[in-house]
Amino acid sequence: MATHNSDTEKHRNKCRQEIEKYIKERHSNDIAFGSFISENNAFVTENSYGLSDYKSFWTSLFGEVVAALNVKTVRARINWGLLEESINGEDEAACSTPKLASTSSKKSTDSKKSVSALLTVDQVNSFKEKFASMKDEEKWMIDGDFIENKMFEYGLTLSHEHSVHSFILDLEDTCWENVFSSSQLEYLKKHKCEPLPTASSEVLDFFHLFQKKHDINDLLRTAWEAGPYYQDSQFDVQWAQRTMIDLLTAYKYNIIEQIATSNSEKDLITRIWRLIDTVFDNTSVIATRNDKACVATAERLNAGRTISGNGANGWVTGWKPDLLLTKQEIEYGVAEHGGYDEACAGRKELFEKWLKLPKLIKDMFCRAARKVNYEKEYMRELKIAGFCHNHLRVSLVMMDCPEGYVCRLTRTRDYEIPLAIPQISKRLIPILKLVLGAKAMILKNVFLLEFGPEKQSDDELSEEPCFIVHEQSTSSQIFLPTSLNSSASQSKKRKTSEGTEN
Numbered sequence: 351m352a353t354h355n356s357d358t359e360k361h362r363n364k365c366r367q368e369i370e371k372y373i374k375e376r377h378s379n380d381i382a383f384g385s386f387i388s389e390n391n392a393f394v395t396e397n398s399y400g401l402s403d404y405k406s407f408w409t410s411l412f413g414e415v416v417a418a419l420n421v422k423t424v425r426a427r428i429n430w431g432l433l434e435e436s437i438n439g440e441d442e443a444a445c446s447t448p449k450l451a452s453t454s455s456k457k458s459t460d461s462k463k464s465v466s467a468l469l470t471v472d473q474v475n476s477f478k479e480k481f482a483s484m485k486d487e488e489k490w491m492i493d494g495d496f497i498e499n500k501m502f503e504y505g506l507t508l509s510h511e512h513s514v515h516s517f518i519l520d521l522e523d524t525c526w527e528n529v530f531s532s533s534q535l536e537y538l539k540k541h542k543c544e545p546l547p548t549a550s551s552e553v554l555d556f557f558h559l560f561q562k563k564h565d566i567n568d569l570l571r572t573a574w575e576a577g578p579y580y581q582d583s584q585f586d587v588q589w590a591q592r593t594m595i596d597l598l599t600a601y602k603y604n605i606i607e608q609i610a611t612s613n614s615e616k617d618l619i620t621r622i623w624r625l626i627d628t629v630f631d632n633t634s635v636i637a638t639r640n641d642k643a644c645v646a647t648a649e650r651l652n653a654g655r656t657i658s659g660n661g662a663n664g665w666v667t668g669w670k671p672d673l674l675l676t677k678q679e680i681e682y683g684v685a686e687h688g689g690y691d692e693a694c695a696g697r698k699e700l701f702e703k704w705l706k707l708p709k710l711i712k713d714m715f716c717r718a719a720r721k722v723n724y725e726k727e728y729m730r731e732l733k734i735a736g737f738c739h740n741h742l743r744v745s746l747v748m749m750d751c752p753e754g755y756v757c758r759l760t761r762t763r764d765y766e767i768p769l770a771i772p773q774i775s776k777r778l779i780p781i782l783k784l785v786l787g788a789k790a791m792i793l794k795n796v797f798l799l800e801f802g803p804e805k806q807s808d809d810e811l812s813e814e815p816c817f818i819v820h821e822q823s824t825s826s827q828i829f830l831p832t833s834l835n836s837s838a839s840q841s842k843k844r845k846t847s848e849g850t851e852n
Contacts, residue, residue: 521759615687627673682796736748746762
C-alpha cells in the first residue's frame with residue numbers, strides 16, 4: 351500500500367510540475383485551463399492513463415497550482431472530447447510495443463508489458479479465422495515455407511496485440527530476426543521493393559545552390575534570387591523555393607528554436623510540417639487536418655453493421671489521423687504527429703509508429719483494393735504512404751503487397767529538422783526530397799486506381815453484371831485479411847448522435 355501511495359504522489363508531483371511550467375512560461379498572461387489541456391495534449395494523455403476520473407484529477411490539480419502561485423486565469427474552451435479520443439485511442443491501441451532496432455530484446459519485452467492490453471479470445475479467434483480463409487496456392491513461399499504460416503505461428507505466441515495480428519510484416523521490427531534468417535529478411539526487404547522516386551533535375555539543381563553555405567543571410571539570399579520559377583509548369587521547384595524561404599526566415603528570427611522548446615503540436619505543424627500539406631497544392635489530392643475520421647478504418651469497424659429486429663447496430667467511428675491525403679473518397683496517405691521529443695520512446699509515439707499508423711495504412715490499402723475488385727494486377731503495384739512526424743523528426747512508411755496475402759511495411763530512417771544553421775543544407779534539404787518522393791509515389795497510385803496498371807487487358811468491357819449469388823472469385827483476384835479489430839471497439843464506446851464511437 352505504501353508503494354502504491356508513493357507512486358501516486360510521484361505521478362501527481364510530475365503533473366503539478368508540468369502545470370507550473372506552463373504558468374511560468376505564460377508570464378501571467380492568458381493563463382487558462384483549456385489552453386493547458388490543448389497545448390499539452392500528449393503529456394496529459396500519457397499521464398491520464400489508468401486514472402478513474404481524469405477530468406476531476408486535472409481540474410483539481412490545475413486549481414491547486416493556480417491558487418498556490420496566486421495567478422489569475424481566463425476562460426477558454428476545454429476540448430474534453432479530443433482528450434478522451436486520445437486516451438481511448440491509446441487504449442484501443444493498447445498495443446504491444448515492437449522491438450526497436452536500437453533496443454535490446456529484453457528492454458523491448460519489458461516495455462511491451464507496461465503499455466499493452468491483452469488480446470481477447472474474440473481477437474485470437476478472428477486472427478485464426480482470417481488465416482484459415484487463406485489458400486495455400488496464393489501464399490508467399492520462401493525456402494519451402496509460407497510467409498503467412500510463419501507470421502501466424504509467431505502471432506499465436508504473443509499475448510498482446512501486434513501488427514502481425516493484422517498480417518502486416520513490418521520489417522523494421524526486430525522481432526522478425528527470431529522468425530526469419532538474415533538471408534530471408536534481406537530477401538523480404540528487397541523483393542519487388544521500388545526505390546522512392548527522386549526529384550526532378552531542376553529541383554536538384556535548386557538544392558545544389560545551397561551547398562557549402564552556412565550563413566543565414568547568404569542562405570536566404572540564395573533562395574530569393576533563384577529562378578524565376580513558374581507555378582504551373584515548375585510547381586515542385588517553386589514549392590521548394592517557397593518552403594526554403596519560409597523556413598530560412600523562421601531560422602533568422604529564431605522561430606524554429608522557440609517552437610522546438612515549446613513542444614506545441616499546432617506550432618510545429620503550422621510553421622514546419624505544413625510543408626507536407628502544401629506540396630500537394632497543384633494536384634487533385636486534398637491534404638486535410640480537419641479532425642476527420644479515416645473512412646477506411648470506419649469501413650472495417652462497421653463491416654458487420656446490420657439492421658436487426660432490435661434496430662440498427664451502433665456506428666463505430668474510426669481513428670482521426672492528424673493528416674489525410676484523399677481524392678474522390680479514396681485515402682492515399684496519412685500522417686501522425688507528436689509535439690514532444692521523447693527520444694523515440696514515448697508511449698504516444700511508439701503506439702502511433704508501430705501499431706496505429708500501420709493499421710491505418712492497411713485499412714486504406716484494403717479499401718483501395720476493394721475499389722479495384724481485388725485484382726492482383728492492381729494490388730501488386732499499389733502503395734500507400736504514411737508520415738510519422740514527431741517534434742522535429744520525420745520518417746516515411748510505405749505499404750505494399752508484393753506477394754501472397756502479406757502487406758509489407760517499409761520505412762525510411764528518421765530525418766530531423768536541424769536547429770543549427772550550418773546544418774541546414776545537409777539535414778533540411780533531404781526532408782524536402784523525402785516529401786517530394788512521397789508525393790510522386792502517391793500520384794502514381796492515384797493514376798493506378800483511375801486508369802489501371804501499365805499491363806492490363808485490352809478488353810475493358812469484359813465484365814458482365816450479375817447478382818451477388820452468382821459472383822465467383824477468379825484466379826486474378828486475392829482477398830486480403832483486414833486489420834484486427836481492437837477490444838476497445840467493443841468495450842470502450844461512448845454515445846454519439848448516430849450511435850457509438852470507439
